[in-house]
Amino acid sequence: MDKPLGPRGWTGVLVAIVLIAVVVPVLNLLVPADSVFHLDDFYVSLAGKILCYAICALAMDLIWGYTGILSLGHGLFFALGGYAMGMYLMRQIGTDGQYRSEMPDFMVFLNWKEFPWHWALSDSFVAQMLLVVLVPGVLAFVFGWFAFRSRIKGVYFSIITQALTFAAMLLFFRNETGFGGNNGFTDFKRILGVPIDQQMKVLLFVLSGLVLVGFFLMSRFIVGSKAGRVLQAIRDAETRVMFSGYDPVKYKLAIWTLSAVMCGVAGALYVPQVGIINPGEMSPAASIEIAIWAAVGGRGTLIGPIVGAFFVNGAKSWFTVAFPEFWLFFLGALFIAVTLFLPNGLVGLWRKLMRRGKEGEA
Amino acid sequence: MAQGSWRRVGQGRRSLGTGLLTLLLAALALLATLAHGPAHALTPEQALKIAEGDSDERIAALAQALSAGADQADPALGAFVEALLADEVKLAGGRVFIVQGDAARDAATGQAAPLPEGAEDVVNNNRIRRALEAARSALQLFSSDAAERSRAIDGLKDGADEALLPLIDRAMAAEREPGLKDKLEQLRAAVMVSASDPAKRLQAAQLLGESGQPATRALLLERLGVEDDAGVKAALTASLAAVESRLAWGERLGVLFSGLSLGSILLLVALGLAITYGLMGVINMAHGELMMIGAYATFLVQNLFRQFAPGLFDAYVLVAIPASFVAAALVGALMERTVIRWLYGRPLETLLATWGISLILMQTVRSIFGAQNVAVENPSWLSGGLQVLPNLTLPWNRLFILLFAALVLVGVALLISRTRLGLFVRGVTQNRRMASCVGVNTARVDTYAFALGAGIAGLAGCALSQVGNVGPDLGQGYIVDSFMVVVLGGVGQLAGTVYAGLGLGVLNKLLEGWQGAVLAKIMVLVLIVLFIQKRPQGIFALKGRSAD
Numbered sequence: 084m085d086k087p088l089g090p091r092g093w094t095g096v097l098v099a100i101v102l103i104a105v106v107v108p109v110l111n112l113l114v115p116a117d118s119v120f121h122l123d124d125f126y127v128s129l130a131g132k133i134l135c136y137a138i139c140a141l142a143m144d145l146i147w148g149y150t151g152i153l154s155l156g157h158g159l160f161f162a163l164g165g166y167a168m169g170m171y172l173m174r175q176i177g178t179d180g181q182y183r184s185e186m187p188d189f190m191v192f193l194n195w196k197e198f199p200w201h202w203a204l205s206d207s208f209v210a211q212m213l214l215v216v217l218v219p220g221v222l223a224f225v226f227g228w229f230a231f232r233s234r235i236k237g238v239y240f241s242i243i244t245q246a247l248t249f250a251a252m253l254l255f256f257r258n259e260t261g262f263g264g265n266n267g268f269t270d271f272k273r274i275l276g277v278p279i280d281q282q283m284k285v286l287l288f289v290l291s292g293l294v295l296v297g298f299f300l301m302s303r304f305i306v307g308s309k310a311g312r313v314l315q316a317i318r319d320a321e322t323r324v325m326f327s328g329y330d331p332v333k334y335k336l337a338i339w340t341l342s343a344v345m346c347g348v349a350g351a352l353y354v355p356q357v358g359i360i361n362p363g364e365m366s367p368a369a370s371i372e373i374a375i376w377a378a379v380g381g382r383g384t385l386i387g388p389i390v391g392a393f394f395v396n397g398a399k400s401w402f403t404v405a406f407p408e409f410w411l412f413f414l415g416a417l418f419i420a421v422t423l424f425l426p427n428g429l430v431g432l433w434r435k436l437m438r439r440g441k442e443g444e445a
Numbered sequence: 446m447a448q449g450s451w452r453r454v455g456q457g458r459r460s461l462g463t464g465l466l467t468l469l470l471a472a473l474a475l476l477a478t479l480a481h482g483p484a485h486a487l488t489p490e491q492a493l494k495i496a497e498g499d500s501d502e503r504i505a506a507l508a509q510a511l512s513a514g515a516d517q518a519d520p521a522l523g524a525f526v527e528a529l530l531a532d533e534v535k536l537a538g539g540r541v542f543i544v545q546g547d548a549a550r551d552a553a554t555g556q557a558a559p560l561p562e563g564a565e566d567v568v569n570n571n572r573i574r575r576a577l578e579a580a581r582s583a584l585q586l587f588s589s590d591a592a593e594r595s596r597a598i599d600g601l602k603d604g605a606d607e608a609l610l611p612l613i614d615r616a617m618a619a620e621r622e623p624g625l626k627d628k629l630e631q632l633r634a635a636v637m638v639s640a641s642d643p644a645k646r647l648q649a650a651q652l653l654g655e656s657g658q659p660a661t662r663a664l665l666l667e668r669l670g671v672e673d674d675a676g677v678k679a680a681l682t683a684s685l686a687a688v689e690s691r692l693a694w695g696e697r698l699g700v701l702f703s704g705l706s707l708g709s710i711l712l713l714v715a716l717g718l719a720i721t722y723g724l725m726g727v728i729n730m731a732h733g734e735l736m737m738i739g740a741y742a743t744f745l746v747q748n749l750f751r752q753f754a755p756g757l758f759d760a761y762v763l764v765a766i767p768a769s770f771v772a773a774a775l776v777g778a779l780m781e782r783t784v785i786r787w788l789y790g791r792p793l794e795t796l797l798a799t800w801g802i803s804l805i806l807m808q809t810v811r812s813i814f815g816a817q818n819v820a821v822e823n824p825s826w827l828s829g830g831l832q833v834l835p836n837l838t839l840p841w842n843r844l845f846i847l848l849f850a851a852l853v854l855v856g857v858a859l860l861i862s863r864t865r866l867g868l869f870v871r872g873v874t875q876n877r878r879m880a881s882c883v884g885v886n887t888a889r890v891d892t893y894a895f896a897l898g899a900g901i902a903g904l905a906g907c908a909l910s911q912v913g914n915v916g917p918d919l920g921q922g923y924i925v926d927s928f929m930v931v932v933l934g935g936v937g938q939l940a941g942t943v944y945a946g947l948g949l950g951v952l953n954k955l956l957e958g959w960q961g962a963v964l965a966k967i968m969v970l971v972l973i974v975l976f977i978q979k980r981p982q983g984i985f986a987l988k989g990r991s992a993d
Binding site for chain 1: 966967971
């Protein structure tokens with residue numbers, strides 16, 4: 084088994100941790116606002132958001148880049164994790180809502196007298212955090228079991244996952260489902276009794292960053308392990324793996340469920356930072372964007388999806404301010420350009436350039 | 446369709462609210478008729494009574510004038526009623542004048558007369574207005590034009606009361622057309638069911654059971670609520686059951702039709718996919734946007750006709766059909782040449798690239814035409830509908846799409862199975878290298894085939910523009926559904942697509958009637974996922990021994 088990282092890799096991880104856990108909090112919270120070194124709140128929350136996206140991209144890479152299964156429904160798992168977190172945050176509002184009621188505002192508005200059954204545990208932080216992991220995990224496991232067992236693969240699988248998230252979106256849009264309909268959850272006030280202010284947001288940012296680093300190391304470990312080798316073999320020639328005596332279903336199911344859980348965690352970290360969750364996160368377009376982050380950065384490398392998430396979302400926040408009407412042109416062109424010219428993404432391009440540079444030196 | 450019938454039910458209820466009062470008036474009117482004997486022309490006294498006094502008296506006078514002189518369709522009375530409805534009647538010194546523009550004439554004699562100083566307007570409240578409208582319809586019962594008589598009967602359905610019974614009887618005696626006679630009989634029953642005589646009500650209750658009108662159901666329900674005679678009540682219940690079972694058929698057929706209609710749209714959408722995905726194996730996520738281009742092409746053609754040939758506006762659809770095909774096919778050919786060509790055999794990459802194309806197409810349309818929906822108007826021959834049952838109207842535009850889908854299906858089937866291009870497409874699909882070896886220009890065949898699929902998407906867009914909104918997001922709503930059709934139907938042939946499209950449409954509408962639109966859609970998606978468990982290759986799988 085390979086070592087997860089070489090010395091350079093470990094240095095990189097260390098630098099990332101320092102950057103996330105020390106540099107950003109200091110620059111944002113301790114450096115005075117009029118200093119040139121002050122980091123604006125806006126950039127912290129943007130970066131925090133993108134860190135969560137990067138977790139999704141990493142999860143997508145495990146299932147797509149390493150196992151060859153393109154999921155167009157990862158936004159669903161992300162949103163489910165977010166909703167599980169959101170339910171807890173809604174309960175934390177307590178009686179500070181618009182209607183001064185124990186119930187969340189939208190339930191008062193719908194004239195509900197008591198919580199629906201799936202809100203039973205919503206008051207407990209521990210229970211909801213378990214649900215953040217369990218709901219996406221169990222759903223992914225059940226769906227994956229059905230899908231992989233009957234050998235649905237390739238484009239079929241992609242389309243069915245898209246239908247899955249589409250159906251879930253329709254379901255969550257309904258008020259009767261008990262998740263706030265098309266407005267979703269918003270207007271959060273506290274976590275664990277602590278108000279969500281800038282300090283809390285920086286804390287969440289640090290947490291997201293550390294979770295990303297943790298997931299990165301875990302993925303590194305998985306990819307380098309024997310099971311990781313089997314996954315890549317499944318990607319390249321599933322039938323041969325099967326004929327060699329392996330059962331691809333088990334491997335696919337394991338990595339698929341893990342990937343969904345990662346997305347759920349990302350969603351749970353995302354919701355308190357942006358302060359809203361609604362069914363729009365389940366739209367097929369949102370899920371397909373996760374795939375493009377991974378593709379832009381470079382599939383089949385673990386650093387690629389993180390780079391891709393930062394590149395695409397950074398470009399998005401710049402475009403939507405500077406040239407709002409051109410953002411979709413850019414995104415569309417990115418989809419096409421990456422698939423046509425950059426099959427290995429930005430990381431692949433970088434490696435190619437480095438290799439050329441070295442050859443040039445030699 | 447549903448809206449129309451609801452409105453009618455609503456009106457029926459409102460008119461019944463005044464029923465009791467009119468009962469009383471009817472008795473008055475009957476007395477008046479007996480006392481005066483039949484008079485054949487509108488007298489100045491009658492005109493005055495109709496124009497002046499409190500509402501009850503005026504309505505009674507109107508009923509009396511009607512039953513006295515209507516069998517000859519007294520033109521003076523007709524003109525007077527029309528003038529009252531148009532607020533053209535004035536009163537001065539006990540005489541009634543019809544004032545049109547500057548000219549005034551006596552309402553009864555019709556002779557021109559100078560309008561005296563201080564003439565007052567005759568004001569009609571809503572109740573009188575309804576009575577006047579009923580009177581107008583009643584007078585038209587004796588028109589020589591059958592269509593006008595039919596309209597008159599429909600008009601009376603909501604406003605008739607017992608006072609008009611003698612009139613209706615006379616109209617029935619004079620009526621020669623069997624269809625209209627039946628309608629009159631129904632009308633008579635509807636009026637009589639609220640008569641004061643229980644025997645009459647019983648007879649009417651039984652007669653009403655032969656109707657299939659939604660309004661009759663409402664009428665029967667209403668009467669059931671107020672009826673106190675046990676015999677009549679039983680007859681009403683029996684009739685209600687009969688009417689409801691007849692109406693249920695209309696509703697069932699209505700669901701079936703809307704299912705077929707949705708199915709035909711899905712079929713049109715999926716036919717294009719059946720070629721690009723089914724035959725060529727290209728996942729085209731921009732398929733919906735190609736439909737949108739077809740719809741916008743229709744919109745442009747419509748505007749051109751409106752601007753340059755307003756007289757030929759009705760014919761614009763005939764030009765829009767080829768135009769939408771060509772527009773979408775050109776975009777499709779461009780897509781194939783520039784992007785898709787390089788991605789054959791890499792379906793997942795194709796999926797992402799075509800998604801990118803769809804974003805660009807959507808934003809392009811948004812930049813050119815704006816983010817708002819644009820208005821595409823039906824030509825006159827596609828608006829309205831074919832009335833099959835009293836509560837079932839099949840809209841022409843949906844019937845047109847049904848036919849259109851069938852024609853496109855036949856066209857595509859013939860193209861694939863009978864033409865040289867179809868032969869090449871099938872050859873390239875089955876064995877690209879072999880086809881190339883025997884001299885087929887596979888690259889060109891790919892372009893043509895993809896353009897064909899795109900063009901059919903354009904046709905679907907043209908059809909959709911006739912039933913729904915046309916906006917930049919038009920395609921998005923259909924893309925999941927249409928891929929479901931292809932997945933369910935199986936890859937590689939058209940028959941599966943047809944069955945899957947129509948089947949999904951009908952299933953969707955059936956479930957919609959039962960559980961509402963959103964849950965129906967979710968149930969359909971779940972059913973498809975479960976179905977694919979059993980038959981991963983779709984309804985009609987190609988048989989083979991491939992391990993993949």
